[in-house]
Amino acid sequence: MGILERKIRHRQEVRDRILQAAWQLVELEGWSALSIRRIADAIEYSIPVIYSHFENKDAILLEFSREGFRRLAQHLQTARDEQDNPGQQLMAMAQAYWNFAFDNQEFYQLMFGLGIPACDTVKKVAEMKQFSDVIFPVLQQAIATSSHPETSHLLKFHTFWSILHGLVSIQMIGKDNATDPIQQLVLEDAIGGFIKALA
């Protein structure tokens, strides 16, 4: 009775092709070129088929957003696991974050751009345990230096992330030279300074 299984498999296949076709469109022509019709054309199905797999366009974007966070989380984790010292771990994660952002600009744009879905983005980041797990222990050493101890966990976490997100955003807005080596130095100094400030 593999008939139902076959159906499910086929359905999953179509779903995958939708996402695949959508991603190809985004990669080739950017987010603005992503439309239900063009996806339908690409997968050679009619439009309502897409709506039988995703409630609406935002649901598709949300899917990509999730995938983006999955990938970023994995990058951070492997970067951390390659280091022992907490300070080096932080630096490695910063580098990984940075590289992810520019190697996957479409993802990053969707994930953190102030435009599109961004509803439960914060929860997603909170779920990136390997982010906070490494940061918090390092941060605890620095609590005493804060003028508002009760907020310092949150503070340091936000500061670290803010430096990263801010550097990336500002660099992205500038576009021209995403791989400019001088920016790598800026990143190194920024995170290095942050770590030194904690010590």
Next chain:
Amino acid sequence: MGILERKIRHRQEVRDRILQAAWQLVELEGWSALSIRRIADAIEYSIPVIYSHFENKDAILLEFSREGFRRLAQHLQTARDEQDNPGQQLMAMAQAYWNFAFDNQEFYQLMFGLGIPACDTVKKVAEMKQFSDVIFPVLQQAIATSSHPETSHLLKFHTFWSILHGLVSIQMIGKDNATDPIQQLVLEDAIGGFIKALA
């Protein structure tokens, strides 16, 4: 022969009403509600009139972007002028930046969101002299501490801005509690820590 003047005046008046109507729409219903048709309806003119004043919709957004930078620049300037000590100036500007972002979320979103126009945004920021003018002198004291002296101006400037933009962005993505007093403390600590790190 004030006849030509009257025409020019009238033309300017229509132009202003376009921007005014557009802004009203954005304020009431957000950026997604802004459409040429709805502007045309609001000002009781036909659509092509709008195109005789602005090349396209992006040109209207760009106009708002410019206005946003004008306002931000002014806020920063007055914040700075109320302080003497460079450190206090930095902190005051950070507060002003923060307040501007949340008092004018639509502006900020347009100006720094990774979505919309953002072409010559960087130039706009570079034009905000009162930003760099205050930051750079303070930063020069800290050049020696950088491991890559040749990039440290850029570094510190980017770091300062990044902390601000990052904090604001992350806070905005969270939406819920933009005026949460705990976030004010986070801002204070973040910038305070930055200034201390420079000293």
Next chain:
DNA sequence: TTACTTTTTGTAACAGTGTTAACTAATATG
């Protein structure tokens, strides 16, 4: 195989978008 049911897929439309070509109405100039 035939009749019926369910699931899958397609057609066609609605309401909206940015944009522009072509036309008309109003105004200023000779």
Next chain:
DNA sequence: CATATTAGTTAACACTGTTACAAAAAGTAA
């Protein structure tokens, strides 16, 4: 007054997300 210029409108094109409804295909039972 006729003429040239400007101001403004109508109507369309080519899109967008979304959905109601019909048709076709596939599975099930007699």
